[in-house]
Amino acid sequence: MEQFIAVCREGAQVEFSHDYCRRVDKSRQLVERWVDEEKVMYGVTTGFGALCTKAISKEETAKLQENIILSHSVSLGEPLSIERVRGIMLMILQNLGQGYSGVRLELLEQYRQFLNRGLTPWAPGDGSVGYLSPEAHMALVLIGRGKAYYQGELLPGDQALKKAGLEPITLSSKEGLALVSGTTSATAMAALGLYDFQKAAKSADIVGAMSLEALKGVMNAFDARVMQVRPHADQGDTAENVRRILAGSGIIEKYQGHRVQDALSLRCIPQLHGAAKKTFRDAKETIEIEMNSCCDNPILWPEEGSQDVISACNPDSAYVGMEMDSACIAAVSLAKMSERRNNRIIDESLSGYPSFCIASPGLNSGLMIPQYTQAGLINEMRGLATPATIDNTPTCCNQEDYVAMGYLACKKSGPMAEKLEYVLAIELLSAYQVQQFVDPEVKRSPATQAVLDEIAKHVPVLKQDDFLYPYIVYLKDFIHSGGLIRTVESVTGALK
Known part of the structure; x- marks a missing residue:
């Protein structure tokens, strides 16, 4: 890959x-x-x-x-x-x-x-x-x-x-x-989309952990013992990622016992992120097999003693198509949880911080409308997540009476990945802006602080309404380029 x-x-x-x-x-x-x-x-x-x-x-x-x-x-x-x-x-x-x-x-x-x-x-x-x-x-x-x-x-x-x-x-x-x-176009588009999905999933761990910290979340749900009794590898890896990202956080330490458990958008990060990552991992295995296969028809068998020309159906795109239909569903799941975490940050009744992360709400709308953008993006993602491979339209005078429809399943993964990156970027914007209301005397985790310091080079702390579009685009590019992951891993070492 x-x-x-x-x-x-x-x-x-x-x-x-x-x-x-x-x-x-x-x-x-x-x-x-x-x-x-x-x-x-x-x-x-x-x-x-x-x-x-x-x-x-x-x-x-x-x-x-x-x-x-x-x-x-x-x-x-x-x-x-x-x-x-x-x-x-x-x-x-x-x-x-x-x-x-x-x-x-x-x-x-x-x-x-x-x-x-x-x-x-x-x-x-x-x-x-x-x-x-x-x-x-x-x-x-x-x-x-x-x-x-x-x-x-x-x-x-x-x-x-x-x-x-x-x-x-x-x-x-x-x-x-x-x-x-052959499956050449489907496989190529699937590989590009999947690469971005996997990067977005790791980025979601980071953004989700930053939201958890800002919302004074409790770490019980990320305990290794919880993962041990439900031993899905990707769930355990996600929980470990969050623990490492938030290691050394004074906020987490100070508020560790102040509630029994958090809302599901925080508490269920290992389970949902883990399920999405497994879906992506399974897809990667399939795609890498496809990358190194002959998907031509007919094939020519060149070995002496059994030379032959064989008409068959290796160009069928069901393998990559079904994997990417599943991957697109997993991407929507990551996005819907991100939007809910973002909503918890900007809703004063849930976070305890000023509405929409702005000091003078009313005169200023703050981060009100980016959540609308998330809602619109996720609506589009849900439409795109409708499986393509369940469809069938016979072609070629019924010589091709079954059609895999894997092309669309793979083609839509690119726009899906981009929309997911934007949804995560908006959550990251809120996790950044809310810091002005978090007790400055209590230290953030070193990983969180590294991200905040990097973002501060490009995004100001909002004291009044501003043109938000370029900040969202910057944060999306920060995620897409792998910059967010590299910033955190410079502190934590490689995440899983």
Whole structure:
């Protein structure tokens, strides 16, 4: 996962190993031999989908591959982000480089150069049930068609290639089909979304702990003995995180016995955060398997003595789709608890602090409306959390009468992660602003103080109403970049 993120977001260079090249060349030799022998191979010597009964002569095999790219480039709407398209290209290299697809190394080298030179195909993101159309738009650039981003400009594909010092290629047998088949787009978007979900979950531990401290919470609910009798690893890890974040807090020490137990949005942090983290961890395991799989169809089995071409359904996106549907539900759960903790801070009757964390409520609204923003964001998240994989619309004259719909399950994870980060940012803003009303003589935990000191460089303490938008955006970026986690871990060591 970390290597994937480095390529997508940080521009890490991609190289092919000797074994990678050997696998690709070995499977390519099979395709060329079988095309000469006019062996029946789906999508190579036959048509596609419901047209699989139509024979294609060996003279027409190259034209067939160009045709699939042209005819399948029909996704619509807003383009996929550059990081998503980079991720899809990387997953195509992973998929086709397993050695079961029969494409030329020359084809894969072109995508490798796209990644390394910063050339990114333009691909609309709406209208896919699992794969095909976005990948086809991307493949247009390989042949000098379509559009691509290069050095900040959106250019016609042929011009982008020329500026990057590349030439268009001519697709050969099997290659058009291989470029658009597989779980490559779903897996790439899932990996990006999941990476942000996992970072947000750890950030939620930090923000939740800061709210617990500001609200004079009791630590009984985080006792290791409680975790021992319900031994879910992620629950125990979350409780340990909170204990470490709040270690050395004078506030926690002073108010430890002042109530029997806290409200559930504070007391149940280990249980809910832990359940979400387990969901994300399970999804990561599935996605990393998918990243290192061949999800092509047909596959070419190249081993001597059992060489074969096998039509099956490895491009099915149910694995990653179901995992990301579950991950999106977990993200909403983190958000709904964050909003409730935030509400406890800004509600005078619950916190004992001035309403909306402002000294003169009435004349000033303080942090009243950011909670509305949380409510609106969570409403949107609940809509997005409706599982995509429960849907089914048969396609291709019922040749594809079951459709996984994993594409949308993975695509929505990006906006879901961003909304979760904003919800947490608003809670963090309240946990920061309320500090002006917390007894200054009682020390905060060293981890909390490190966060407060960092935020204070960018966000003022509100004495009267101010333009809040830039502060929320800064805090969201602080979470998204991992800055919040790094600040705390500089005090606590690595959190779990």
